[in-house]
Amino acid sequence: MDAAASVIAVVQITEQILTLCYTYAKGVKDAPADIERLKRELKDLNAVLNGAEELLKGPHKEKLSTSQKLSTSLKECTAELETLSLKLVTKSGDLHQHWFSRSRLKWPLEKEEVNKTIESLHRHRANFNTSLTINQAFERIEDDERNRILDWMSPIQYGEHHDTVRDKRTPDTCEWLIQRETFRQWEDKNTALIMWLSGSPGTGKTFLTSRVIDRIQSRLDAGTKTKEGFAFFYCNRNEDIRRNPLSVFQSYARQLAAVAGQPKLVQKQLRSLWQESRTKAQKFGMESCKTQILASINLYDRTTLVLDALDECELASRIVVMDTIKLLLSRATKPLYVFVSSRPENHIRKFFHHMPNVEIQATDNSEDIKKFVHAEVVRHPNWHDMPTELRDDIERTILTQSQGMFQWAYLQINQILGLQTQAAIRNRLGKLPIGLKSTYDEIYNQISSGDDHDKAIADRAFMWVACAIKPLSDKAAEQLEILAFVGD
Known part of the structure; x- marks a missing residue:
């Protein structure tokens, strides 16, 4: 069943349940407030679905039809609504018989059951809204134009840098960090959070960071129910462009510009910015970077930024990087996760001292x-x-x-x-x-x-x-x- 047909099916079953709720509201003596609460949630759900149905007839049809999150949410929502409909019909028996015999109906759902149903429907509605918002914010463009936009944002070969580190990493090492409780808590939180990995020179911080990147990337490649943004950067004191704060955030903006699994899509506002900048002969500066990154963060359900070797930037540059991260965290309306590795320099330690951190000890690396x-x-x-x-x-x-x-x-x-x-x-x-x-x-x-x-x-x-x-x-x-x- 395609997306349009799935939306129509959910709309139809929602309307059937609404009709049942109206019947119960009239037939149940002292009808409980739960019926009205459920009716309101069903009406709100229908409104969103009707909007999706309209969009599926418009220019966003292809993007919406291929949205994995929308498809998954529609299937789950349909299953829950069918179960709910069955309970309302089965437990009430023949509704017409109640009217004919003038006997009173009994509302078949307990309050706790209604609460769970409303909570679940609300979650599906939020997922539908997110899918519609994200897909309307992106547009499909030709590969050549897309590549020109991305190269204008950042020329950094971030993927190559990661491949170089990963290929040197001994297989089955760095797992101790992934298993550490501090890391798991950082990874599973639903709020904005920074994790700092610190260690003396030569303790393998870059290899550990590469393992974190692989873990996040594998989760995205496997597919998730949420739309996630992900970007990483390896600083390097031997390359000017890789110890420059602007380069860091230009690369982040580039990586967040497209949806994971949909490489041909790019954010509409980014394309407009690129066209305007070409007309004015402007570069992709720091303020534009901040604006674009924030727009991406607030578009996705959650975003993760990974930065390796902050200490390899010069002192003034480190401060710019840390202040910008702090700004992004303060202005993000969606969960933002930040992972940073560095030597335990005093000014860096002061910045991260109140945040979750792992300091590498000799015993941590022994097996590796x-x-x-x-x-x-x-x-x-x-x-x-x-x-x-x-x-x-x-x-x-x-x-x-x-x-x-x-x-x-x-x-x-x-x-x-x-x-x-x-x-x-x-x-x-x-x-x-x-x-x-x-x-x-x-x-x-x-x-x-x-x-x-x-x-x-x-x-x-x-x-x-x-x-x-x-x-x-x-x-x-x-x-x-x-x-x-x-x-x-």
């Missing part, structure tokens, strides 16, 4: 680090078949000394697997450096004690990085080796 080390060993071409006892010693030693730092574990396992003999590995396990600083010092000392030419290349690279006006991009860093061959 163990899985990571094991995976690195078994896939190494030289050591994939190393003796179990030696592999266990490696895993145990790195796990014990890592103090929850993935980066430290990563550097150590690379050093260990680069050795040629089991004796060398055991010797290395007995003198691992403590902490990241000692590890970096050791790596530099190894470079310094090697070939003079290699040391010169490394020193020039370090000087370029240290003296650069701004952090070098990955592409610029790759050019440093070429520059090292140029004479003084």
Whole structure:
């Protein structure tokens, strides 16, 4: 049954129940107020459905017909109304017989049952309203025009950034955060809420954030009864565009511009803004971003924003980001969920101190680090078949000394697997450096004690990085080796 036919069917059964309610109201002695309450809810439901029927005849027909939320709500509402109709007819018997015998009808529903029915019908009515509102706010446009609008909003390749992190994440890791009660409470709340994930350098915050993104995305891909908005952003101090507050919110606005599962739709007001901006030769600025993001948040049933590595923005930029998040939370009329990860910098801690947060401890990452080390060993071409006892010693030693730092574990396992003999590995396990600083010092000392030419290349690279006006991009860093061959 298509959407139009489903709406008509619900309208018809609603009218049948209304007729039954009118009959009970006349035939029941001292008719309870519950009958009037139910009648009002049924009339309100009919009004919304009649509006949907009109829209299904208009230019929004295709969008409404393909709305999963509208279809699901219509099916559930029909089932509940059929059950209600059956109760009213069955329990009253032959209504005409009551009139003929002048016997009084008895209202068959208890007050609690009426309350539940009204509550359920109200929920369906709200769902219908939401579906109609969302679908009227979007329009279908050609792929080329849609892509131009989205690229005008933000050129950030946010999907590629996520793929890069996810592909490096060891399978079956980061689950401890998803199972944490604090996370579950944040995820399940029906009110605006921020969750802050903090941890020292190298503790795997970005991998954990990527797992959160995957969890939310998988829920949306599976389909939900609610219309949800979702956007994420990975900050990176090495790329100017990825540590700029405007870039963060431009990307959010872009991701929220379309409905999940309906990529050809885009918000009408956004298309109008784009056309106006082209005429005036304007960019998609911060104020337009805020307005557009708020419009999206208040359009969806709920919205989730994820931000990784807030601390990789400069101090002034962090403040802009935090203030803007605070503004969005204060003005949102629909639930807004925000997930932020960063180092535990004092000013960031002060901003989030009264909000739910998870601070990564060494014990949190222990199983993940163990899985990571094991995976690195078994896939190494030289050591994939190393003796179990030696592999266990490696895993145990790195796990014990890592103090929850993935980066430290990563550097150590690379050093260990680069050795040629089991004796060398055991010797290395007995003198691992403590902490990241000692590890970096050791790596530099190894470079310094090697070939003079290699040391010169490394020193020039370090000087370029240290003296650069701004952090070098990955592409610029790759050019440093070429520059090292140029004479003084």
